[in-house]
Amino acid sequence: MVISAAGPAAKADVPPPPVPAVVHSPAARLSLDDCRTHAPGFADLLLDAVQRHDVPSRALSVRTLLHLPRLARPNGSIGRTAVIAELNRNAARLQRDQQAIEDLIPKDKYELADLRFVRLGNTDADQIFSRLHYLRSARAGSVNFALVDPVNKLPVTLCSVSPLEWMRVGKQLQAQFGVPLGAAWDVSRVYSFDVAPVNAISYLLSKVRQVIRREIPGVQLLTTAVDPNLGFVGSSYRAANWQQWMSIEARPYLYVDGIYASPRQLRTRYGGANLAELRRANPGGRFEQSRAKLLDSVIYCCRLRGITEPVPLENQRRLRR
Template identity: 55%
Template sequence: MSNVRRDFADDLLAFLPVGLSLAECRQPMSGFVEVVAKVAERRAVDARGLTVRARLHLPRVARSDGTVGRRVALAEVIRSARHLSADIAAIRGLVPSGEIRGLDDLRFVVYDDDKAFAVFSHLHYLRSARPGSLNFALVDRSSGLPVALCSATPLDWRRLGGVLERRFGVPPREVWDISRVYSFQVAPHSAISRLLAQVRRWFRRERRDASLLVTTVDPNMGFTGTSYRAANWQEWLRVRPRPYLYLNRQYISPRQLRQQFGTTNKDELRERLGVRLEISRAALLDSSIYCWRIRGATETVPSSELHRLRR
């Protein structure tokens, strides 16, 4: 906590209960969220972005029963704020700062790949961009700066593709994954829903070979899928959780591990990386797969009939 005055840190601890849990940290109205907001204000970073980053890294320090020490949780929030501040500074020229009065101030564009890569690699909570993506954005009409962005990537998850074909009649080659979504603090209400609707229209017009958009919503980050449901996406599947992985105290995805080390086998990675690799122990929630047919209505699936997919 070297970058935060000790008396300030002690004041923040009063907002966190003894026996703090990951479940409580996921709640939109909680002492944890209030603490994040105060740290974000002090560091001049987006509270929403900081909240998601902190939630991603708390499982690293959580006990197997899902509880986490108050001081440890606060240290993770402060560390995440420091990294987020550095990431914002690294791409300052792409960060919008003016007032956006409403959706009419924004224009839909197919966005520059290099700029999208910079935004997703620094500000998306996973801090990575997916190669081979098409990138879209709502940009400020005055400055041309992005306000909300997303990436669409050809589906490369074989098991999901197989289920979509068997249960819904959609060939995997016709499926595109909304693999990254990010909105800046200045984004007006419903910006993501508007962006997704424009992306669907673009695919309907430009890609006759595409018939379905999919995305994964992880409730462990506090995500609820509201923006997708507002744009008429439907939950079709659920995904069993797997532990989060961390390299040098930073989250790393299995895809990134495979790219860097040629394997996702935990035993091999432990042997090579030692204590640099950490694996979360607490139970995590299922993720949801939301789908949206590019042409025509998207059928609903009763919650009792949702297939549970294994990664």
């Protein structure tokens, strides 16, 4: 028997057809935790929005994280399409905010040692905080400090400090740590541009501690609240030798017509922060609150004199609103 070239032997030399690659489609839903931690599903969408709108990644991430809880289900999940829409909406708004104060935005990078520590006037600070800080507001009655570049004197990293108004935190500081009421001040706003060098915030905080200790001797302690729902982990405060002393339970985020509004902002604009009352008094407005469970805020503290003692987790109180 003769086997032709088209017979079994020839067929044996032909490689089998390739197995089709398995293509995994993006998950239809993301979780708030995915977004906070910049898991790949969210990180890719963030990068796409940053490139499309030419806005800073960190600022867009924080703004979007502030607004995603409005869209999340009680279990914390959000549709991928809704995340994309929210990223693009916040990116467009951030782009407009940047354009409004373009003359105040630094473009050049400098080494940390080249930056100058200054007390920043309210005019510039208020414009930056009202446009670029995720809360889009300045804290009235604050003293502002900044690291400015050596050439154009533009603020690269800035913060505002004011007497602590959070009475529940103030009373806990007095009861547990012996800090008299009125002797604690709060770092209420921090903003750092993308051109800021590494460790700019912690360096600024150390300078602020020195000047307040020297010029306002009645202040014994600096405090701040770190909100992990926005992706903040407090690393700049820890690098400046601040310590986590307590936490405070989360409350739902509030929104007016799809835009975040703090209780302070609601009281200023509408005379109150009770959503049921606001809906009755303003039938044309859309007042909402988040439904998903949010993470507690963390209170970091720094003594102005001496070492700031660490507090073991078992001794840290969880304050209720």
